[in-house]
Amino acid sequence: MNEQRPPARPASSGTPAHASAAFDGAWDLVAAFLARRGVDTVFGLPGDDVLVVAAFERAGIRLVWCRDQRMAVHMASGYALTSGRIGVCVVGKGPAVANAVGGLLEAASGCSPVLLLAGGTAIESDGARAFQEAPQLALAAPVTKWAGRVTHTGRLLPALRRAAALVAQAPRGPVFLEIPDGFLAEPVSVPQALLDGEPPVPGRYTAPDLPAEVARARRPVVVAGGGLGAAGAAERLAEALGAALLVTASGRGGVAESHPLYCGLAGLYALPPVRELLGDCDVVVALGSRLEETAAEGLPDGVSVCQVNIEAGEFSYDRPGPLVLGEASAAAEQWAAALGHREADAGWLSRIAASRERLRSWAASPAHPELPADRVRVKSVVRELSRVLQPGSVVVHENGLMDIWSYLYPVLTLPEGARSVVPSEQTTLGYGAAAAAGAKLAAPDAPVVAIVGDGAFDFLRVELPTLVREGIAVTYVVLDNGGYGWLQRMVDNLGGRPHLFAATAPERPDPEHGVATWVVTEPADTAGSIAAALAAAREGRVAVVRVPCAADDWPPVAGAASEAEIHASLRQAPAANANANANASGSGTGAGPGEHT
Numbered sequence: 001m002n003e004q005r006p007p008a009r010p011a012s013s014g015t016p017a018h019a020s021a022a023f024d025g026a027w028d029l030v031a032a033f034l035a036r037r038g039v040d041t042v043f044g045l046p047g048d049d050v051l052v053v054a055a056f057e058r059a060g061i062r063l064v065w066c067r068d069q070r071m072a073v074h075m076a077s078g079y080a081l082t083s084g085r086i087g088v089c090v091v092g093k094g095p096a097v098a099n100a101v102g103g104l105l106e107a108a109s110g111c112s113p114v115l116l117l118a119g120g121t122a123i124e125s126d127g128a129r130a131f132q133e134a135p136q137l138a139l140a141a142p143v144t145k146w147a148g149r150v151t152h153t154g155r156l157l158p159a160l161r162r163a164a165a166l167v168a169q170a171p172r173g174p175v176f177l178e179i180p181d182g183f184l185a186e187p188v189s190v191p192q193a194l195l196d197g198e199p200p201v202p203g204r205y206t207a208p209d210l211p212a213e214v215a216r217a218r219r220p221v222v223v224a225g226g227g228l229g230a231a232g233a234a235e236r237l238a239e240a241l242g243a244a245l246l247v248t249a250s251g252r253g254g255v256a257e258s259h260p261l262y263c264g265l266a267g268l269y270a271l272p273p274v275r276e277l278l279g280d281c282d283v284v285v286a287l288g289s290r291l292e293e294t295a296a297e298g299l300p301d302g303v304s305v306c307q308v309n310i311e312a313g314e315f316s317y318d319r320p321g322p323l324v325l326g327e328a329s330a331a332a333e334q335w336a337a338a339l340g341h342r343e344a345d346a347g348w349l350s351r352i353a354a355s356r357e358r359l360r361s362w363a364a365s366p367a368h369p370e371l372p373a374d375r376v377r378v379k380s381v382v383r384e385l386s387r388v389l390q391p392g393s394v395v396v397h398e399n400g401l402m403d404i405w406s407y408l409y410p411v412l413t414l415p416e417g418a419r420s421v422v423p424s425e426q427t428t429l430g431y432g433a434a435a436a437a438g439a440k441l442a443a444p445d446a447p448v449v450a451i452v453g454d455g456a457f458d459f460l461r462v463e464l465p466t467l468v469r470e471g472i473a474v475t476y477v478v479l480d481n482g483g484y485g486w487l488q489r490m491v492d493n494l495g496g497r498p499h500l501f502a503a504t505a506p507e508r509p510d511p512e513h514g515v516a517t518w519v520v521t522e523p524a525d526t527a528g529s530i531a532a533a534l535a536a537a538r539e540g541r542v543a544v545v546r547v548p549c550a551a552d553d554w555p556p557v558a559g560a561a562s563e564a565e566i567h568a569s570l571r572q573a574p575a576a577n578a579n580a581n582a583n584a585s586g587s588g589t590g591a592g593p594g595e596h597t
Contacts, residue, residue, distance in 0.1 A: 022188070039088050042064070071434040072091065073103025074431050080112050082438070095134070096119075161197065210335040211321075224254055224287050233333050242348060268294040268557055281303060283306065289307075304321040379405055383412075384526050389414070430458075517543075517544045
């Protein structure tokens, strides 16, 4: 299995234009094709057919073998979103594919370019109740851009070319390809020109003129989503418009959070100062966002939303406003240049500055003063992490109750050049914990920090030996409320039974077997524990900082708290400048239409 030999044996059959490449088996062709496309790492858990292992070794591709197929797909997704390249995963057949489907669902919702290669029963055994025969295409098709099955060796290379093109084509997303038993050990010969063929090249994009209602807006908001593309474009458009600059959860990392117009996240994670801006804006420019429910929450009914997306299926058709088909960053750059030195509304700029100041003041204030003074506050832990994050770090999120604190700007402020990986609208539990491992392999020189709840971390525990074995040095900050805090908070709000979904006092066995672990039991332990964990990760160790907490340390967002609780939690932040409100052109001081108050 460790034998090293070239993956392909070019054999001329006539003129060079008709040259061919010969392979010992199907998986050797797969490995050679992937290597030519720049793939150097594959995640997965192969089935009985271990020919794939030898083929990847011969091609110089690293196989990170995992213990759970869904976790492997999540790792491939984290790798893809961090690197910008495709993430590749290989699994067996039947129940292996069924287990991987949850990962495909998350990848589809998050526009993550994951290529899942799976085994399958032999074509000649179809309908014969062969071992692990399953309707794999039917399972994968609803959650992929394309699900295909190779029927004989002559169709393998065309299927690989199609899969690689579709997985990377915008909007990106997962593709499934079944390579069944029956012909895997047969020699394969393919045209060299097809093997070396380049992937499709996108054409040059020219944006249409800036919509008139955007050009004349006096209180604009720019929202950057995960499909923004090139960094810097959203900032330049916001400057040209004099707009408040927000991001969706998946858009975080695409905008410099030090920018003077940046006010944090839109939607579910928007705090009252940001919701007040949204309530009074006269136009929203959404760049590369599907405007799913959690991203669009708080947008006033009737406000014009100019959406820019790469494909018509990505638009939200529930809101009025221009729909611009094209590349979001290119459109933003062209529109910013066309606007030139347009004079922005001074009152609106003043309101943006006042909102930023209120957010900064709130972030610096203690959370939940009603709780015992010796309790560790999640807000303080996230603030300390924010303080020590290095430029270029990768921050990976989950979506439980406690880790929502990490979405709240400026409690967590990303440093320059930082990247962010977040769950999609599906919010698959355990996604972020596993995706962090893929992110670390995609960015081996960058600190990778995952902020997760204990419920999500439990899904990863099966893969901790994988991370240790492979030297995947992620730092995990585990916010441990002894169960599922979001569910417990819902029960608490209804007056239900205490500690139904969360323990009275979190008591989890700490990771062992090569995992460095710290437990933060007192506020004074926070800084030292985080610093020590980051240092351990720099030395190549998997590091875990466990923070015992409880559901009553909730973040001030809709669902986790009532509107009264949200506003009360910001009571120490100064009110927005009243003069700025009064001077804002055409805006009032009250809540706008549809604003949550």
